[in-house]
Amino acid sequence: GVTTKLARLLQEQAEREIAVNRLATAIRNTLELDSVLQTAANEVGRALNVHSCAVRVEGALVGKQMTKCYLRPDTAPTDSQTLVSDLDSISDTLIGKPQAYVVDGDGSKVPPVLADAVVPLIYQGNFIGLLLVRSDDLSRIWADNELLLLHIVADQLVVAVNQAHLFAQMQQQALTDGLTGCYNRRSFEMHLDREL
Numbered sequence: 692g693v694t695t696k697l698a699r700l701l702q703e704q705a706e707r708e709i710a711v712n713r714l715a716t717a718i719r720n721t722l723e724l725d726s727v728l729q730t731a732a733n734e735v736g737r738a739l740n741v742h743s744c745a746v747r748v749e750g751a752l753v754g755k756q757m758t759k760c761y762l763r764p765d766t767a768p769t770d771s772q773t774l775v776s777d778l779d780s781i782s783d784t785l786i787g788k789p790q791a792y793v794v795d796g797d798g799s800k801v802p803p804v805l806a807d808a809v810v811p812l813i814y815q816g817n818f819i820g821l822l823l824v825r826s827d828d829l830s831r832i833w834a835d836n837e838l839l840l841l842h843i844v845a846d847q848l849v850v851a852v853n854q855a856h857l858f859a860q861m862q863q864q865a866l867t868d869g870l871t872g873c874y875n876r877r878s879f880e881m882h883l884d885r886e887l
Contacts, residue, residue: 706737707836707837710734710844711847713730713734714734714844714847715847717731718847722854724753724851724855725757725759727851728746728757728848731848732744732745736761736763736824738840739837741763742763742770742805742825744823745759745761745774745822745823746758746759746822747759747778747820748852750817750820752856753819753852754859758775758778760775785811785821786818791838793807793809794808795832796831805825805826806832807824808833809821810838810841810845811845812849812852819852822848824841
C-alpha cells in the first residue's frame with residue numbers, strides 16, 4: 692500500500708517534470724507564440740490529468756488575444772465553448788486584481804462545482820493573460836505541487852510572450868527605417884522575391 696502510493700507519487704512528479712522540460716524546449720526552439728501556447732496547454736493538461744486546460748494571452752505585448760486549449764479526448768465538443776466563455780469572465784475579473792485562485796471540487800453541492808485552478812500571467816506588474824486548468828473530478832483538491840507546476844509554467848509563458856514580442860520588434864526594425872518608418876531596401880527585396 693505505502694510503496695504503491697509512493698511509486699505513484701514519484702511517477703506523477705516525473706510526468707510533471709517532463710511537461711516542464713518539454714515546454715522549456717518548445718520555448719527555446721521556436722519563436723512562434725501559437726506553438727508555445729498550444730504546447731503549454733497540452734503538457735499541463737496531460738501532466739495534471741485534467742478535463743481541460745486553457746492558456747490565454749492578450750494586451751500590448753502580443754497585439755491581439757490568443758487562446759489555446761487542451762481538452763481530454765473524451766470531452767464533448769460544447770465543452771470548448773464553455774471553457775472559452777469562462778475564460779472571458781475570468782480574464783475580466785483578473786484584469787482588476789491579478790492573483791492566482793483555486794476552487795476545489797465539491798460534489799455535495801447541487802449543481803456540483805468543478806475544480807478550477809487559475810494562475811495569471813504577469814509581466815512587469817501588468818496582467819497579460821492566464822493559465823486555467825479544470826477538473827471534472829468533483830472531489831478534486833489541488834495539491835501544492837500541482838499549483839507549483841502551474842506557477843512555473845506561467846512564469847515560462849511570460850518569458851515566451853516577451854521573447855516573441857522582442858522578436859517581432861526586431862523584425863520590424865530590420866525592415867523599416869527607424870526615423871521615417873518607411874520600408875527599407877531589404878523589405879523591398881523580400882517583397883520582390885515573394886512576388887517573383
